[in-house]
Amino acid sequence: MSHRAGKTRWRRFAAVLVAGVAACTALGIAMGQGVLAASFLISGKKFQVTADTLTSRGLSIYGMVDVTRQGERVPVTVTGSRHTTISALCQSVLVEIPVLGEQTLKITGGREQPVEASNLFLDTTFQSAGQADFRGLNQGIAQGEITKGPINPGDRNSRFFDPDGFGQQATSVTLTDVRVTAVALSAGTFNIPGLRVQIEHGRHECF
Template sequence: MSHRAGKTRWRRFAAILVSGVAACAALGVAMGQGALAASFLISGQRFQVTADTLTARGFSVYGMVDVTRQGERVPVQVTGARHSTISGLCESVVVDVPVLGPQTLKLTGGRERPIEASSLFLDTTSQSAGQADFKGLDQGIAQGEITKGPISPDDRSSRFFDPNGFGQQAASVILTDVHVTAVALSAGTFNIPGLRVRIEQARHECS
């Protein structure tokens, strides 16, 4: 009798876990569609973002500090784009769950038709690309002087934003074979053809 009750509790636990992680996925999609404000405290959890190609018009790069709910400060490089198209997108985050072990929440899209985004901001701790082709590139510009690409209004008014810090901007850029480790992504609009969100047992990060 007690064994059967324990099994019932396990099933309830598993159901709560799956619904909770699915809710996190829905939250991410809502934010991507502009349904949530871009200003938020980060979780501090790193996630992987890869793309076959990312094309941006109005491109900016500047330094910032994000803050977690616990007050931890996380230095990041913010990459912004006024308008961008993304092909072959993959986002993944690994969550360590007691008893079940690591679970990977993965979002993919833009395989057959490219994703379109406006006012896109990626707060990253590392990023790389197999090839980067810039037009109208300015490196070493003061962050407060960036005009070709966007700066989040919340960032510009933040005490962590240094207007005299090192910045970069370009009229446009094409990036291929993109790999990013990020702590936050926000966008005014984020339209994803062929969106797929799933949970996978163990570690299956985007690569």
């Protein structure tokens, strides 16, 4: 039984690693041209994202519920952006490996040139920033009336999406010293200059 469980964990780890190495996916999710629906079942594993600076044009913020393969419901805040630039990106996830113990898979990039993404959606359980500068901000707008930023098609068609729920939108926002804990990320395109992937023994998370 333990031997079989070990194989399963190794396969899961390999899947995470292969996904992370792919340059266009840097955050462990397969990206294509156009928006990837957020209706996929999440693993439930949380990962960390940090950035020195993040600028978004066409911002949307709304509540959703993601679902794991086991049927667990995870309430999240979805932050959508039509176009995003990120400086000094870091993403990390902890992975338990049989015999070797806890490992940190860390992905970095965008230090010399900024990361650029289109139709970016980040499903988060925690967000913070040292400074947030909004332009054209609307708070309290009904989620179904958000127009300045995108709504993921997979979310809009979900039974958990409340068109009358509390939403926010902005023409643009610039955030500094960004820290995020997330359970899912999807994007239409994700361009990461200076991509670096490394595995370290123990806990070496982004924050």
